[in-house]
Amino acid sequence: MAKRMYTIGMAGHIDHGKTTLTKALTDWDTDRLKEEKERNVSIEPGFAPLQLAENIDVSIIDVPGHERFIRQMIAGVAGIDAVILTVAADEGVMPQTKEHLEILSLLNVKGGLIAVTKADKVEDELLELAGEDIREEVQGTPFEDAAMVEVDSLSGRGIQEVRTALRSILQDLPSRNPRGAFRLPIDQVFSVHGQGTIVRGTVYEGTVEEGNTVQVLPLRKTVKIRQLQRHGEKVSKGEAGQRLAMNISGVDREELKRGDVVVSAEHYITTTRLNIVLYTSELAVYALKQRGPVKLHLGTAEVYGKIIFFDRNVLEPGKQEVYCQLLLNESVVTKRHDRFILRRPSPMETIGGGWIINPNAERLRFGRQAVELLQKELQGTPEEHLKAALREYKWLEPEQLAKEAGLLLEEVQEISARLIEQGEAKQYDNKKITLQELYEQKTADMMKELESFHEAHPLRIGKNKQELQLFAEGTLPKELAERILDEAERHHKVARHKQYVANSSHIPYYPDGWEKRMTRAEEAWKQDGLSPRPWAEYTEEQGIPEDLSEELKYSLLQAGEAVSMDDKHIWAVSEMMKTIRALTANYPDGFTLQQAKETAAISRKYLVPFLEWLDEQKWTKRKQEERVWRETYDQD
Incomplete structure (x- = not known):
């Protein structure tokens, strides 16, 4: 159990x-x-x-x-x-x-x-x-x-x-959800000689394991978990509902404080403006003026700020429900439905408490319209809450979606099934759910990004996948980005060539006006076989500027038509293959350095790096004074 x-x-x-x-x-x-x-x-x-x-x-x-x-x-x-x-x-x-x-x-x-x-x-x-x-x-x-x-x-x-x-x-009490993104508000920070920085807290949600890389917010510091402990005993992982101590690397003890939050994903919002519903304390005795100073207690954080009312200029003592906004002096880490306590800095007393309606609030004008907007944000329909959670967290499993949207699991299953049937949502592997609008928007953004890339770099077969905005840190969960890319490829919107991505219609081409000069530079380079001059000399002879010279060189390497010998020289793969075929025909069992020199007809300056390349690429293997072919030593 x-x-x-x-x-x-x-x-x-x-x-x-x-x-x-x-x-x-x-x-x-x-x-x-x-x-x-x-x-x-x-x-x-x-x-x-x-x-x-x-x-x-x-x-x-x-x-x-x-x-x-x-x-x-x-x-x-x-x-x-x-x-x-x-x-x-x-x-x-x-x-x-x-x-x-x-x-x-x-x-x-x-x-x-x-x-x-x-x-x-x-x-x-x-x-x-x-x-x-x-x-x-x-x-x-x-x-x-x-x-x-x-x-x-x-x-x-x-x-x-x-x-x-x-x-x-x-x-009879439901336990916290160990699925979804990990979150631990820090309540203790200290250091231990020989071990470094230690943070402690209660795991609000999710699971974390030793060796994981996580983030500390609002610092936005990426740290690695070196060790986990529960009440002094080493453990391999921590789950929602547990007390946990984490030995982390990548941040100094002096940079951290109580109230910082350790998370495993980029989806948590750091903010200084919150829409809230406030339930005032019956014990409060002082009135609170518009934009009066307050101290917010949220998780383990305590942050000073101002309270902004939209339907009054003074909050009188007494039990009330107030829709208002907090403008904070420092960023906090929070999400919809997080609970909080609000206190007066001086004279000290508890003003009240409540929950976060919108953690990413905008400035609103004083008046009934602002209050109605906050009420709508708090209430809304179940479908609106579900969509809002998916827009914030991008994709979630049904159990986590129910928690983030404040719905029952049965409601989430019913609503998501309807949205999937209507084409407004999609579910991957019968698990995580995302909105169709996210897929369409991110796919359109990616294709537009690739179009701009192709215009700037027409010679290249595509853009490195990891350089796409789709995979930029904080944009999307990596697995979801992979799914969107896979689906775009299945629908023939993009094409992949190893680690490179291109719009499906893209075929590399020479920049306008440079085709003849670049072709002549390539021909001269290939004629020199395995004894090429520095690449820049070929393009200088044709009057090709340095930026286009580097672009042509990069495109040849990217397309697999060239191999880098060093910073200045590249080999033509077609010429390399001619030499490889000649060597295998003349010396099927293996060859010496001298035999390779006679066959390739190149100086030692070029021969040694060429033979080392054969070793690196597993064409050959050193065996005493000879090199034998891969097929030979694989059979040994």
Whole structure:
């Protein structure tokens, strides 16, 4: 049975037993910093593995409970699947209990349980009152029906019940999708002597393996994964839902920070302008003015910016749904439906949270029309969402498409089948789906690009495939680019000659006015056989300028009519073949250097590189003082 991967948060007010409960469950102390041990206060999120069942792989994130460390708390819970909300029996619901509860609700964390900690410190009556207080507080939140367990981590009371409750919650909770593009927001960066840069985070989606090449955004740095670890143990791959540490090369530790994102594809958007739907906090007490300063918490990133309203100039306190825009001071990495928290920098408070409607937003004018546009972007039809996801990610498997479009898998299958039947989409190998418009646009772009290339380089048989814009970094997934090229070839729109691509109608030709001179230069070159002069001399004699001389030379090499001897000399393949035929006829079993010199009738200056070329091309092989033909030594 395949393992299901989850990350669980441990949240709650300071000194309500989060770290102690984590240790009781995992036998790991998540307070790793010297300051944390000295002050007995969690400052940074801590991490520990939890063994619940053979088919369930769980990591616990123990987040700080102090109000001063709310930013670390948000970064910790941003990628969790479920949560244990801790409330101490001797204190009950406290300010950070309420703020953590609201942040979890705004982040749409639904799975979880409530642990009433320090249960042995109070009488049964007070314990019962604490439970009632908690139930009243969670009414109207995703945790109003959550299981509640009385726990004392020191005595072990309730620990097994917590494990049982977690197993029950996770059995009903869908695990993250390990398919599709890998994404890991970084929450820790450090270096280890002798190993280099290490980054840690929770894998939001996709799979990555040791040795893979990935990108760090928004830096756009390409790095290679040297090693992967999970909770200190080396692993060969990491999957969505897991905690992962990656030893990477290609970037210095000083270049990275919390909030950067490691991805395996070019499809993720880096942006400074976002369309959002904001659900305001009931705890907020201050009004927020138009273009007022805000701090966005997105994944593990925290970025300052301004909020832009389209239907008001002031956001008054109170529970509201607001369609608006964020203009950020720095780029963030995000996509549609990512959740976020918005806070006020000063005085500090949580403004609210919500999700990204459009990560690649444009400037909009103040007015109802802008709000209606954002509402339409949020709502739309299932088909519109599906097409929007395919336009953003180019091609996706149905399961990943369902996730990116915010649809059920059955909806994706039904809509994509209809679009395929109507000729608006296509599916490769019964897996990945793409839009027909993408194929048509990219094919048309490629043919136009080749047409311009043929006009600029009429002598060449085609353009190197890897130089086509179709294969440029960040344009398309490489496999999809290959499929588009293959299909264009099947429909006789382009032709391929080894690694070169041309429009199917293209036949190499001499530039206007140069045919006779170039023909004479080629004839003179061929007449010199295997003792050619420098190529430039032939074209200079005919008055051919240097750029056209190089173009003619390149076209002969590209077409396989010439072979490069060195930087200045090229051989005519037809002349080389004459010599090869003469050698095989005169010396079918092999030949010496002197016999080759007599047959080819060329000086040692040309003979030695020619014989070395025969060896490189596997025509011959050295055998003591002779060279034998490939057919001979292949039979030995």
